[in-house]
Amino acid sequence: MKIHAKNLFGKIYQIDFLNYFYPTMDTHKELEDFIVNGSKTYIPHISLDCAIFGYHDHQLKILISMLKGLDGFCLPGGYIKRTETLDEAAGRIVKERSAITGLYLQQYKTFGDPDRVKWSDLDTEKLMKLPGFKKLKNSWLMDQTISIGYYAITDFSLVKPQPDFMSVSCAWFDIEKMPDLLFDHNQMVSEALQTLRLQLYYYPIAGKLLPKKFTLTEIHAVYETLLNKRLDIRNFPKKLIFLGLINKLNEKRNIGPHRAPFLYTFNNRKYKKALELGIDLS
Amino acid sequence: MKIHAKNLFGKIYQIDFLNYFYPTMDTHKELEDFIVNGSKTYIPHISLDCAIFGYHDHQLKILISMLKGLDGFCLPGGYIKRTETLDEAAGRIVKERSAITGLYLQQYKTFGDPDRVKWSDLDTEKLMKLPGFKKLKNSWLMDQTISIGYYAITDFSLVKPQPDFMSVSCAWFDIEKMPDLLFDHNQMVSEALQTLRLQLYYYPIAGKLLPKKFTLTEIHAVYETLLNKRLDIRNFPKKLIFLGLINKLNEKRNIGPHRAPFLYTFNNRKYKKALELGIDLS
DNA sequence: TGTCTATCTGGTAAATTTTACCAAATGAAG
DNA sequence: CTTCATTTGGTAAAATTTACCAGATAGACA
Incomplete structure (x- = not known):
C-alpha cells in the first residue's frame, strides 16, 4: 500500500x-x-x-x-x-x-x-x-x-x-x-x-532499548542516537560502569574480524532504583 | 475568624x-x-x-x-x-x-x-x-x-x-x-x-521572591529555605556571580551593628535567557 | 603461522569544577 | 577605640570531567 x-x-x-x-x-x-x-x-x-x-x-x-x-x-x-x-x-x-x-x-x-x-x-x-x-x-x-x-x-x-x-x-x-x-x-x-x-540524563530509560546482554559500543550508540550528539567513546561507558549501573560479564560477542567486545547487563537493583530516584548521567 | x-x-x-x-x-x-x-x-x-x-x-x-x-x-x-x-x-x-x-x-x-x-x-x-x-x-x-x-x-x-x-x-x-x-x-x-x-536548579525562579536589589545573604536564604537544605555560604553566591546571573551594585544596605553587605540585582538579559533555556545551579 | 586491520579497552595526564574553610574587612554599638 | 557579628576575598585540596594514547584482541588473509 x-x-x-x-x-x-x-x-x-x-x-x-x-x-x-x-x-x-x-x-x-x-x-x-x-x-x-x-x-x-x-x-x-x-x-x-x-x-x-x-x-x-x-x-x-x-x-x-x-x-x-x-x-x-x-x-x-x-x-x-x-x-x-x-x-x-x-x-x-x-x-x-x-x-x-x-x-x-x-x-x-x-x-x-x-x-x-x-x-x-x-x-x-x-x-x-x-x-x-x-x-x-x-x-x-x-x-x-x-x-x-x-x-x-x-x-x-x-x-x-x-x-x-x-x-x-x-x-x-x-x-x-x-x-x-x-x-x-x-x-x-x-x-x-x-x-x-x-x-x-536522569533516568536510565535506555535499558528498554537493549537486549539483556549488550556491548559498551551498543549502549554508547543508543545514547548518541537519542540525544543526537557525540559522547566520548571511552568516558561515557566508563561512567556507567563507575555508577554501577551496568555489570561486566565474562562473555564476549563475535563481531567478525575485530576484537570481540565484552558483554554487559544492567545492574537490576541499581537500574530500578535509578528509574525511581533519578541519577545524573550528564 | x-x-x-x-x-x-x-x-x-x-x-x-x-x-x-x-x-x-x-x-x-x-x-x-x-x-x-x-x-x-x-x-x-x-x-x-x-x-x-x-x-x-x-x-x-x-x-x-x-x-x-x-x-x-x-x-x-x-x-x-x-x-x-x-x-x-x-x-x-x-x-x-x-x-x-x-x-x-x-x-x-x-x-x-x-x-x-x-x-x-x-x-x-x-x-x-x-x-x-x-x-x-x-x-x-x-x-x-x-x-x-x-x-x-x-x-x-x-x-x-x-x-x-x-x-x-x-x-x-x-x-x-x-x-x-x-x-x-x-x-x-x-x-x-x-x-x-x-x-x-535549572530555572532562576527565585528572582520572583526578592526585591530589585538584594544581598547575597538574602538570595542564599531563599535557596536554602525553598530547597530545605544547607548550601555553602561562600560558594553558592559565588556561583551566581560567576554565571553572570547577578550583578554587584555600588551600594550597601544598613543592617545594624554589622558590616554592611553590598547590594546585587539580577542580570536581566541572562536571567530571562536562563528562565527560557535553563541553567545549571546544582 | 604470521601479518594486517579495525575495533575494543585500560590507563593517565590535563583541565575544570566543586568543596571546604581561613582570615581580613567592615560598620555600628558600647 | 575596642568589641562583635557579619560579610567577603581568597586559596588549597578534593573530586570530576575531558581528552586521548597505546596496547590488546579476533578474525581475515597470505
Whole structure:
C-alpha cells in the first residue's frame, strides 16, 4: 500500500504502509457504537496522545497512525475510561491502536489551546458519508478537547505495530522523515522528544532499548542516537560502569574480524532504583 | 475568624483566618448561574488547581482556600474557559480565587485517578440546602473530573489573598502546618513542591521572591529555605556571580551593628535567557 | 603461522569544577 | 577605640570531567 504524504517542510513523498487495515462490517458497528455511546464509558473533552519513539541500530523512529476518515497522520491517541487511571489509559490506548504492550509510558504535558484542533483539518460532511460515521455530527466527539501527552521508547525491531478498528494504519517513521501531523501533534512530538532527552540524563530509560546482554559500543550508540550528539567513546561507558549501573560479564560477542567486545547487563537493583530516584548521567 | 482544622497527621488545631468572606445575595445568584449554565462557558470534566508557594524571610508558605459549602481546605482551583489557553486559565483562576496577579505559573502534572475526588468528602444533600446550591444535583459539576496541576512561587508579604464568590476564605499557611486537604490535593502539593525544587536548579525562579536589589545573604536564604537544605555560604553566591546571573551594585544596605553587605540585582538579559533555556545551579 | 586491520579497552595526564574553610574587612554599638 | 557579628576575598585540596594514547584482541588473509 502506497500513500502520499507531505513532510514538515511541505515536500510531498511516497510512503510504503505495511500495516494497512481493511475495515470490515464488524468494525463499522463498533465504530458507530463508540460514536453514539462512547461518553458513557469514556470521559468526554479529554483525550490522551502518545509519542512512541523506537530505536534500533543507530536509528530513531516514531510510531504514527492514520485514523479512519482523517486525511492525514497523527499520534496514536484515544479517550480515557471512567474507571481507569491516566497511566492505565495510556497503556490501553497504545495497545488498542498499535498492539504494542509493556511500554514504560511517561506523562509529560497536557495540551489545551482552544485552537489546538484545527477543525478545518476535518471535513465532517465527508466523514459522515463513510460507513460507521453517520452519527458523528453533534456527538460527544465533536466538542472541544484537551489532550494529555505521554511518551515512551522501545526497540522498534521487536514490535510490529498492528492497527485496530479506529486506525487505518500504523507504522514506524524515521524521525527525520516524519510527515506533517494533524492538529497540534507536531508540537506534541517536539516537546516529547525534548522531555525524553532531558530525562535520559536522569533516568536510565535506555535499558528498554537493549537486549539483556549488550556491548559498551551498543549502549554508547543508543545514547548518541537519542540525544543526537557525540559522547566520548571511552568516558561515557566508563561512567556507567563507575555508577554501577551496568555489570561486566565474562562473555564476549563475535563481531567478525575485530576484537570481540565484552558483554554487559544492567545492574537490576541499581537500574530500578535509578528509574525511581533519578541519577545524573550528564 | 477562628477555624478548627486538622493537619496531615490528624492533629486538630485552630487557625486564624484573616480573610473570611461573607457571602451576599449577589454571590448566591452568581453561584447558581455558574452551576446551571457554567458548562456553556467552561469545559466540563476538567479542572485546574494551583499550588502557590509563598516565601518570605526564611519561611515557606502555601496558599490554601476554603470553598463555599465544603467542610475542608483545598488548593485554589477552577474550570477552563472554552476560549482560553491552559496558562491563561491558570492565571485567571488564581486571580479570581485569591486576587493575586502576575504569577509565573508552571504546569507540572495532570491528575486523573478515577478516585481522586472522594465523594464521601462531599455531602451533596447538605450542600443543596445552602443558598445558591439548590440545583447542584445532576449538574455538570457532579461528573468525574481530571485536574491539571500548576504551581507558582511568590513573595507572600507582598500579596494579600482575597477570596471571591466561590471561596469562603483564602490564606497563607506555613508549609509545615498545612492542614489536611480534600480530594487528592495533598498529593498535588507534594508533587508540586518536588517539581519546584527540581526546577530551582535549572530555572532562576527565585528572582520572583526578592526585591530589585538584594544581598547575597538574602538570595542564599531563599535557596536554602525553598530547597530545605544547607548550601555553602561562600560558594553558592559565588556561583551566581560567576554565571553572570547577578550583578554587584555600588551600594550597601544598613543592617545594624554589622558590616554592611553590598547590594546585587539580577542580570536581566541572562536571567530571562536562563528562565527560557535553563541553567545549571546544582 | 604470521601479518594486517579495525575495533575494543585500560590507563593517565590535563583541565575544570566543586568543596571546604581561613582570615581580613567592615560598620555600628558600647 | 575596642568589641562583635557579619560579610567577603581568597586559596588549597578534593573530586570530576575531558581528552586521548597505546596496547590488546579476533578474525581475515597470505
